[in-house]
Amino acid sequence: MTSLATGQRSLGDPSVRFPLWPPLTEGCPVTSTDDVAYPVEVDYAYDQVPDGFFAPGAAAARPRGHERWAPLLPPLRAPSLAEGGTPLLPLEDGVWVKDESRNPTWSHKDRLNRITVSAAVGVGAPGVVVASSGNHGASAAAYAARAGLPCTVLTSPDAPPAVDAFLRAYGATVLHVPAEDRWPMLRDLVERTGYHPVSNLTSAAHTGHGFGPEGYKTIAYEIHDELGALPRAVFVPTGYGEMLFGVWKGFAELVRLGYGERVPRLYACEPAAGGPLAAAVRDGVPAAHVPVGETAAYAIDCPVGGYRGVVALRESRGAALLVTDEELAGARAELARGGVWAELSAAAGLAGLRQLGRGVEGPVVCVSTSSGFKDRDLLPQ
Amino acid sequence: MTSLATGQRSLGDPSVRFPLWPPLTEGCPVTSTDDVAYPVEVDYAYDQVPDGFFAPGAAAARPRGHERWAPLLPPLRAPSLAEGGTPLLPLEDGVWVKDESRNPTWSHKDRLNRITVSAAVGVGAPGVVVASSGNHGASAAAYAARAGLPCTVLTSPDAPPAVDAFLRAYGATVLHVPAEDRWPMLRDLVERTGYHPVSNLTSAAHTGHGFGPEGYKTIAYEIHDELGALPRAVFVPTGYGEMLFGVWKGFAELVRLGYGERVPRLYACEPAAGGPLAAAVRDGVPAAHVPVGETAAYAIDCPVGGYRGVVALRESRGAALLVTDEELAGARAELARGGVWAELSAAAGLAGLRQLGRGVEGPVVCVSTSSGFKDRDLLPQ
Known part of the structure; x- marks a missing residue:
C-alpha cells in the first residue's frame, strides 16, 4: 500500500x-x-x-x-x-x-528514524546528519547504514564509550561537540554537505x-x-x-x-x-x-x-x-x-x-x- | 490452546x-x-x-x-x-x-526461560536458580520476577558491573562464584532450597x-x-x-x-x-x-x-x-x-x-x- x-x-x-x-x-x-x-x-x-x-x-x-x-x-x-x-x-x-x-x-526512536531517513532518501540527500547524545543518533545511524547513506552524529564531548561504540558500530562519523555549538554546527553541516537533518535545526523552539x-x-x-x-x-x-x-x-x-x-x-x-x-x-x-x-x-x-x-x-x-x-x-x-x-x-x-x-x-x-x-x-x- | x-x-x-x-x-x-x-x-x-x-x-x-x-x-x-x-x-x-x-x-534466551520458569511454577518450586555469566541469567531473572519467584544467579567473579546491574535490576540474588565451583554449588543450592534449576546440572556432558x-x-x-x-x-x-x-x-x-x-x-x-x-x-x-x-x-x-x-x-x-x-x-x-x-x-x-x-x-x-x-x-x- x-x-x-x-x-x-x-x-x-x-x-x-x-x-x-x-x-x-x-x-x-x-x-x-x-x-x-x-x-x-x-x-x-x-x-x-x-x-x-x-x-x-x-x-x-x-x-x-x-x-x-x-x-x-x-x-x-x-x-x-x-x-x-x-x-x-x-x-x-x-x-x-x-x-x-x-x-x-532498542528504543522508540526507530519509529521516527525510519520516516526521517526515508525523507532523506526521498530528496536524494547524499547523507544524514543528526545531533543527539544517545538513542536518536544511534537509531538514525542504523537506518542510514541500512539505506547505504553516510551518517554524521554530533554528540556531546562527555558521551560515554559505549554510546560511542553504539554509534560507530553502524559506521557513523561521530563528532564530539559542546552542547552550545551543536545546533549551529548542524546547520552549517547541512548547508555545506546537503546532508538531510533528522533532528532539530531551530533555536526559537x-x-x-x-x-x-x-x-x-x-x-x-x-x-x-x-x-x-x-x-x-x-x-x-x-x-x-x-x-x-x-x-x-x-x-x-x-x-x-x-x-x-x-x-x-x-x-x-x-x-x-x-x-x-x-x-x-x-x-x-x-x-x-x-x-x-x-x-x-x-x-x-x-x-x-x-x-x-x-x-x-x-x-x-x-x-x-x-x-x-x-x-x-x-x-x-x-x-x-x-x-x-x-x-x-x-x-x-x-x-x-x-x-x-x-x-x-x-x-x-x-x-x-x-x-x-x-x-x-x-x-x- | x-x-x-x-x-x-x-x-x-x-x-x-x-x-x-x-x-x-x-x-x-x-x-x-x-x-x-x-x-x-x-x-x-x-x-x-x-x-x-x-x-x-x-x-x-x-x-x-x-x-x-x-x-x-x-x-x-x-x-x-x-x-x-x-x-x-x-x-x-x-x-x-x-x-x-x-x-x-534482548537475547534468544527468553524463548528458553519462558519454558523453564513455567516448569518451576509447574512443580511449585519456591524459586529459580541459574548458573550463567550473562544473557541466560538475566533472562531467567526477568521471567522469575514476572512470575513472582525469587531467583539466584551464580555468576563469575569477574562479571562486569553492567551485567551485575542487568541481573540485579530484576531483583535476582547474584553470587559471584569461580567457574569450577559453579555447578557443584548449583546442585547444592537445588538440594538445600528446592529452587528449580534452569541451567545445566550435569558434568559428564x-x-x-x-x-x-x-x-x-x-x-x-x-x-x-x-x-x-x-x-x-x-x-x-x-x-x-x-x-x-x-x-x-x-x-x-x-x-x-x-x-x-x-x-x-x-x-x-x-x-x-x-x-x-x-x-x-x-x-x-x-x-x-x-x-x-x-x-x-x-x-x-x-x-x-x-x-x-x-x-x-x-x-x-x-x-x-x-x-x-x-x-x-x-x-x-x-x-x-x-x-x-x-x-x-x-x-x-x-x-x-x-x-x-x-x-x-x-x-x-x-x-x-x-x-x-x-x-x-x-x-x-
Whole structure:
C-alpha cells in the first residue's frame, strides 16, 4: 500500500499548507517568528483510507514494520528494520506497559528514524546528519547504514564509550561537540554537505523534522489494535514532545475514522529538573525555555520545548506532569519487578501514573521508551 | 490452546520414556553413564495438532509470545513477556537474519526461560536458580520476577558491573562464584532450597533442562511462517547446542506435519578457540570436552558439549563450523552495516555462512542471538 500523504500543514495556522516535498526541516516558514517556531505536520487523504483498515485482525494480516500502516505515513523510501510491533504487557489490572525497547535499536526512536531517513532518501540527500547524545543518533545511524547513506552524529564531548561504540558500530562519523555549538554546527553541516537533518535545526523552539512524529502515530495504532479499543489515558515520557504529538495524532485519526469515541487523555511526563512543556502549559505560551537542573534522566532533560506538546495536551484534555529522579527510580524498579528493565527516562510514564495515584480510570497505557542498557551510570565513562 | 505434551523421552534411547512431570533437570536417568549424560526431550500428541496450525496467516491470528505455539510447547505456567516474534530481516539476495535481540531481555534466551520458569511454577518450586555469566541469567531473572519467584544467579567473579546491574535490576540474588565451583554449588543450592534449576546440572556432558530447548522450536516455526516455506540452511551460533537442537526439532515437526519436504541443513557455528560439538562430530562421540583458548565470544565459549547438538547435525545433514574471532568481528561489522548491532557471539551464524563462501544455496537464515550492548569490551570492568 502506498502513502496517502497529500502535503504539509503548519501547526501555527492549519490553513497554511505546503507541498509534501521537500520536507520542512525547520518548521513552518510562514507562521514562525523570531520568538516562536511552529512545526509542520503531514496531512493525508483520509477519505481514501481502506474500509476496515483498523478493524480487529486487519493489521496482523499486513506485513510488519511501518509497512503495516503505510497509507497513513509519509512515503517509506528507506529500507525497513521491522520497527514497531512492540508488545503491550499487562502490569496490573487495567494498566499496560508499551515496551519500546523491543525496537531495532532498542528504543522508540526507530519509529521516527525510519520516516526521517526515508525523507532523506526521498530528496536524494547524499547523507544524514543528526545531533543527539544517545538513542536518536544511534537509531538514525542504523537506518542510514541500512539505506547505504553516510551518517554524521554530533554528540556531546562527555558521551560515554559505549554510546560511542553504539554509534560507530553502524559506521557513523561521530563528532564530539559542546552542547552550545551543536545546533549551529548542524546547520552549517547541512548547508555545506546537503546532508538531510533528522533532528532539530531551530533555536526559537523545537520543531524537528516535519515528517518524524508521524512515525510515532503507530504507537497509538498498535495500542488500539492490541486492546481492541482506545485506552482512557496514556502516559508518555516527554522530551521535545514529538512522540507525545505522534501518539495524540494517531489516536485522533482513529477517532476521525470511526474507531473510537474520544481521544485518550495524554499525560506528558517530564523530569522535574526541567520541564519545558509544563512551563509552556502553565504560562499559556506555544513553547518555553527552562533551566535544567541535575537529573539522571538524560534522554528527556530538554531545556526547550515545542508547540507539538501543547497541541497534544490541549486536544486530548491532558496534562503535563513533572517527575523527580526518585519517582523515576521507583517506577524503574517496579517495571523491573514486572520483567521489563527500562532506562531511567523510560520509566517516566509509569512514574507519572503513580504520581496521580489510584484515581486514574483504565485502561491506562504507560509507554516505556528504551532498554536499561542505555543508562549512563551503567556505561563506562 | 493448551499443551499437547505427553511426556519426556530420552535422547539416548527414544524408547525410554518418562511422565511429563517432574521435568528431568539432569538428563536421562536410565541411559546416562558416568562418561556421558544424555538429555531428554518432550514428546507431543502430534495427531492432535489442529489442521492448518502452520498454514499461511494462521499464526498471525493467534496471540503473540509462546502462546502462539502453545500446543507444541510444554505447559506455559509462568506469565509471558511476549517472547519471540522477532523479525527476519533480508541481508542480501537469499540471505536473512533472524534478529533475536528483539526479545524481552534482548537475547534468544527468553524463548528458553519462558519454558523453564513455567516448569518451576509447574512443580511449585519456591524459586529459580541459574548458573550463567550473562544473557541466560538475566533472562531467567526477568521471567522469575514476572512470575513472582525469587531467583539466584551464580555468576563469575569477574562479571562486569553492567551485567551485575542487568541481573540485579530484576531483583535476582547474584553470587559471584569461580567457574569450577559453579555447578557443584548449583546442585547444592537445588538440594538445600528446592529452587528449580534452569541451567545445566550435569558434568559428564551438558544436558540442561529437559523442557528448555522446546522454546527454541519457535524460531523454526517463525522462520517458516515469515518465509512461507522452509529455508535450505540455517546457521546457528552454538554454545551448548540447546538452540541448535530446538531449531532442528521445530523444523522436523514442520516436516512431520506436512509443511515441507526436508529439514533445512543446520550449521553449528562455534568459536574456533573451543568447539566441543565440532570435536564430538569429528571423534564420533555423543559429547566432548575441549580446552577453550582465548576468545571474546564469551556467550558461546563452552568447554563441554551435549548430545543434542550431535543429533541436530546428524538428522539435518548439517555440519559444525569453527569461526575465529576475526571472522566474528567481520560478520558483526557486516550485520551493523545492515542496521543490526549484534553481540560478537551473535554474529557467529553469519560468520559461518561467510566461511562457506558463496556456494550455499538459499534461502539461508543466520540467527543473530543478542544485542551489541551485551559485549564485554563495552561494559565497565
